[in-house]
Every structure is written in C-alpha cells, then in structure tokens.
Amino acid sequence: MSHHVVILGGSYGGIAAMRRLSKYPEIQITLIDQHPYHFLQTEGYELISSNTSFEDTIVSLPALCANYENVTFLHRTVDSIDPKKKVILLPDGNCTYDTLIIALGSVTKRFECDTSVYNYSSGAKSLRGALKLNQFFQDELYKRLESAKQTKENFNIIIGGAGLSGVEIAAGMQHFFNRYYRSNTLSCATLHIHLIASRETILNGMHPRIVKIATKRLKKLRVKIHTQSCIASIDDHEAVLTNGHKIPFDFMIFAGGTTSAPCLKTFDVEKNEKGQIIVNMYLRSKTYDHTYVIGDAAALTNKRGEPLPPTAQTAMQSGEIAANNLIRSLHNKPLKQANMHIKGIAIALGGKYAAIDLGFIHFCGYPAYLVKKLIERLYKWPLWWLAYKGFKKIDSCEI
Numbered sequence: 001m002s003h004h005v006v007i008l009g010g011s012y013g014g015i016a017a018m019r020r021l022s023k024y025p026e027i028q029i030t031l032i033d034q035h036p037y038h039f040l041q042t043e044g045y046e047l048i049s050s051n052t053s054f055e056d057t058i059v060s061l062p063a064l065c066a067n068y069e070n071v072t073f074l075h076r077t078v079d080s081i082d083p084k085k086k087v088i089l090l091p092d093g094n095c096t097y098d099t100l101i102i103a104l105g106s107v108t109k110r111f112e113c114d115t116s117v118y119n120y121s122s123g124a125k126s127l128r129g130a131l132k133l134n135q136f137f138q139d140e141l142y143k144r145l146e147s148a149k150q151t152k153e154n155f156n157i158i159i160g161g162a163g164l165s166g167v168e169i170a171a172g173m174q175h176f177f178n179r180y181y182r183s184n185t186l187s188c189a190t191l192h193i194h195l196i197a198s199r200e201t202i203l204n205g206m207h208p209r210i211v212k213i214a215t216k217r218l219k220k221l222r223v224k225i226h227t228q229s230c231i232a233s234i235d236d237h238e239a240v241l242t243n244g245h246k247i248p249f250d251f252m253i254f255a256g257g258t259t260s261a262p263c264l265k266t267f268d269v270e271k272n273e274k275g276q277i278i279v280n281m282y283l284r285s286k287t288y289d290h291t292y293v294i295g296d297a298a299a300l301t302n303k304r305g306e307p308l309p310p311t312a313q314t315a316m317q318s319g320e321i322a323a324n325n326l327i328r329s330l331h332n333k334p335l336k337q338a339n340m341h342i343k344g345i346a347i348a349l350g351g352k353y354a355a356i357d358l359g360f361i362h363f364c365g366y367p368a369y370l371v372k373k374l375i376e377r378l379y380k381w382p383l384w385w386l387a388y389k390g391f392k393k394i395d396s397c398e399i
Contacts, residue, residue, distance in 0.1 A: 002028045003330055006088055006097035008078055010038050010061045012312045013295030014103035015383070016319030022068040024327060029070055030095060032088065034077040036061055038383070039127040042312050043376055045165070045348055047130045049172035050138070054131060059383045063390030078104075078263040083288045099290050099326055102277065103319065106258035106296035106310060125165075125258070136251060137173065141180055154190050158239055158249040160231050161256025162197030163204070164309070167214055168348045169255055170195045174221040175350030194247055196239075197227045198256070203347075205309075209362045210347070210355050217349045217364075258310065260297060272299045281337040283322045292326065294318035303339050312379075314340055346372040 005021060007014045010033035021027050037058040046052040065073035079089040081100070088095040107125065140155065157173070159166045174193050181191070195202065195218065202218070202225060203211050218225060229241040239247045260275030269287045270278040276299040278286055283298065285291040294300075295315035300308040308314045317340045325335045344358040346368070354368040 002026055004028045004030070004096070004098045005101065005326065006095060006099075007031045007101045007103055008081075008088070009033060009103035009105055009295070009297070010035075010073075011041075011103065011105050011295065011315065012038075013105075013315035013319035014101070015064070016316040017101050017103065017292075017294065017323040018065075018068075018071060020320055020323035021326065022071055025070055027070060027327075027330070028072075029068070030072045030074060030097070031061065031065055032074045032076050032078060032090075032095070033061055034075075035127070036073075036075045037127070038064070040376070040380055041125060043380075044125075044127070044130045045168040045172045047127075048133045048137075048169060049176040049350075050134060051172070051176070054127065057130075058127065059380065060387045060390070063387040063394060064383060066390035066393045067386050078261075080263055081267050083267070083269075083285075083291055086290065097290075100288075100292070101319075101322055101326070102264070102291065102293045102297050103295050103315070104261040104264060104297045105315075106274075106276075107261060133169075133253065137176075140250075141177075154192065154248075156247060156249045157191075157193045157251050157253065158231075158247060159193065159195050159253045159255055161254070162195050162199075162202035162225070162227075163255065164311075164345075164347060166195055166197075166253075166255035167202055167218070169253060170223045171214075171218060171221060171350035171353075172348060174218075174223050175353075178221065179351075192224055193222075194224045194226060194249070196229060196231060196241070196256075197225060198230045200228055202227070206345070207357050207362060210345070210357045213355045213362070213364045214347060214349060217353060217355075221350055258296065264297065274299075282325050282335040283318055283338050284325075292322040294322050300338075300340060302341050303337075308340060308342065311342070311345070313343060346375060348372060 003026060005027055007018055007029060010031050015038060018029055018031055021029055037060055040057045043052060043057045047054055047057050062073050065071045076090045079091060081088055086097050159170050170193050177191050201211050203214055229243045231239050232242045233240045237249055239249055269285050272278060277293040277297060279293050279298045280286055283292050283294060285293055295318055296310040300314055300318055302308055321338045328335055347355045349355055352366050352369045354372045355364040356368040356371055
C-alpha cells in the first residue's frame with residue numbers, strides 16, 4: 001500500500017524534499033504550489049536591477065514534476081489545513097494525506113498604512129514583486145530621460161531592512177542607476193537610495209569583516225545608510241523614523257520583516273513571534289507527528305539551539321532532513337536529529353562585485369562574484385535540464 005505525502009510549497013525546501021522522496025516508488029507525492037514555477041530568489045535581486053531576465057530566474061514546476069512517476073503537481077492556492085483529519089482544503093476540493101511537509105516559506109511583512117502607499121511600494125520575495133520593482137524603476141528612468149525637468153528633480157527610494165535582502169537590493173539598484181546615468185550623460189545626484197537599518201550596522205549578526213566590506217561598497221555606490229532607526233510611521237509620501245528624521249520618498253521597498261503564509265494563520269500549532277512553526281529535533285511539528293515543517297515556515301536552529309537565518313541553503317538542508325526522517329519512519333528506523341549549519345554566505349553587492357563568508361575565510365570583489373554565480377548555476381542547471389526533459393514528456397503525451 002502506497003504512502004501519500006503532500007508537500008506544500010515548491011521552492012528550495014519543497015523541491016529538495018520532493019526529489020529525495022521521489023526515489024521511493026512506494027511513496028506517492030503531491031506537490032502543491034500557488035505558482036506554476038520555482039522562483040530563484042537568490043537571483044531575484046539581479047532581476048530587479050535588470051542584470052538578468054525573468055525567465056532565467058524560474059523553473060517550471062509542472063515540467064520538473066513530470067520527470068517522476070510518483071509525483072503529481074497541483075497548481076492551487078491552499079485555503080487551510082485540517083491536521084486532525086489530514087486534509088488540505090483547496091478552492092476546488094480537498095486533498096488528503098498520510099504525511100504532510102509544509103514548505104510554504106514566508107511572505108514580506110508590510111506596514112499597516114494608508115492603502116495609497118501600496119501603489120508606491122513592494123516586497124521583493126516573489127517574482128511578481130521583483131518584476132513590479134524592475135518595471136517601476138525602468139519607467140522612472142524613461143521619464144527622466146524624456147523630461148529635462150524631471151531629470152533635475154530628486155527621486156528617493158527607501159529600503160526598509162538592512163539584512164541580506166535589503167543590502168543586495170540597495171547595491172544592485174544603485175549600481176544599475178549609476179551605470180544608467182553615466183551612459184546617458186545625466187546627473188545621478190538626484191537619485192537617493194535610503195537603506196534603513198534597525199541595528200548599529202547593516203547585516204546584523206554577520207562577521208565584522210563582511211559588514212565592513214558591504215558598508216564600504218554601499219558608501220562607494222552612494223547609498224545612504226541610516227542605522228539604529230526604524231520606520232515609525234508613513235504619512236503620505238514621507239517616512240518618519242524612530243529617531244525623528246523624516247525622509248520623503250517616491251517608492252518604498254519592504255525588505256525587513258517576514259511573516260507566515262496566510263493559510264498557516266489558522267493552523268493550530270506552536271509558533272514563534274514571526275509566525276514560524278516550532279519544530280522538534282526531527283523537524284516535526286510538536287503537535288502532529290505526521291507533519292514536518294521546513295524552510296522559512298519553520299523556526300530552524302543549529303545544534304546549539306541558535307536560530308538559523310532564512311536562506312536557500314537552510315531550506316534545502318531541512319528539506320533533505322525531513323525527507324530522510326520520513327523515509328526512516330516508514331522503514332521503522334529511528335529518526336535522526338537535524339544538524340543544520342550555514343556552510344557559507346554569498347552576498348551580491350552590485351555589478352560584478354560580491355562578498356563571500358566561508359567562516360574561515362572572507363573575500364570580495366570580482367572573484368567572489370564568480371564564486372556566487374558558480375554556486376547559483378550548479379543549483380539551477382540540473383533543475384533546468386530536468387524541466388527540459390519534463391517538457392518533452394508533456395509534449396509527447398499531448399500529441
């Protein structure tokens with residue numbers, strides 16, 4: 001008798017779990033995602049700054065799943081989860097399961113403000129958000145190219161949050177603008193990107209050497225860094241910081257906080273203040289043994305109990321661990337405790353410049369950029385190849 005596993009979310013963690021479980025024919029897998037693609041968030045910031053095209057940042061989930069005999073993909077939005085009945089409630093029906101893997105990631109947490117601000121703001125975690133940002137900036141540049149009057153007007157962009165996302169967006173966008181203005185002989189003094197950091201430095205918690213490298217790079221690019229301050233309120237097109245400073249803005253990017261996916265709001269399990277589900281040492285929900293939680297949706301920690309940052313590598317590690325423990329449970333073997341750790345961090349800092357933190361060594365510049373691109377390609381090229389083969393299978397079935 002087959003065992004039905006439902007995986008909610010087709011991003012880094014969900015795909016890692018799916019590929020591991022697909023090797024066992026006795027397991028039937030249903031992968032559910034609200035989008036028909038896997039968005040490569042690690043390259044999304046290059047999409048925002050026009051350094052890549054959107055098709056280079058996605059992998060088709062229907063085509064990827066078509067490679068596996070025991071995997072079914074459902075392009076659906078999850079309404080809610082009933083863990084007692086082991087049922088996923090979907091808009092057009094229900095989906096039952098024997099074991100559930102929640103890999104829904106997180107969504108950008110935005111300010112509670114006047115709805116008019118939402119026309120001039122965006123998160124950057126999704127493909128839609130990245131494309132919206134890119135389109136807005138392209139339109140603004142076009143207006144300035146056409147209008148001599150607008151060229152002389154100040155244009156302010158606020159990025160709320162100076163973690164990995166905020167720093168990469170600020171560096172990528174400022175580099176893009178600087179290059180654009182130089183190539184079109186326009187003054188770039190009218191463009192101001194404001195990066196808001198709530199702590200004493202940007203990239204709080206990272207190695208001081210990396211913080212120093214990133215700060216120096218941002219200042220060289222002319223990004224304005226505001227430390228030890230948060231956005232207290234938004235009044236029309238003006239942000240008021242907790243230190244009393246006011247910054248008028250034309251566009252705002254939310255890169256600070258995250259929260260859980262909407263369908264998890266009513267999921268009755270223990271959660272932390274960010275809405276992440278508390279898991280045990282095997283990455284199971286503490287309430288339901290038949291539910292694993294991975295990636296950004298889970299409150300992941302290392303072996304010392306210290307919180308792990310929400311990165312692609314922690315999502316993939318947790319996906320592998322959850323899948324392996326699920327397999328061990330089906331074979332009546334003892335589960336293995338999760339032992340996750342950050343192997344290294346690569347930070348894009350605009351153009352062909354990056355910083356690498358491997359723990360024992362730190363370096364930056366063009367060599368770091370090449371290493372980062374290599375890491376990204378080693379991940380996506382195999383998926384692209386599988387998706388290509390999946391398209392061939394789908395086409396042959398339709399003929």
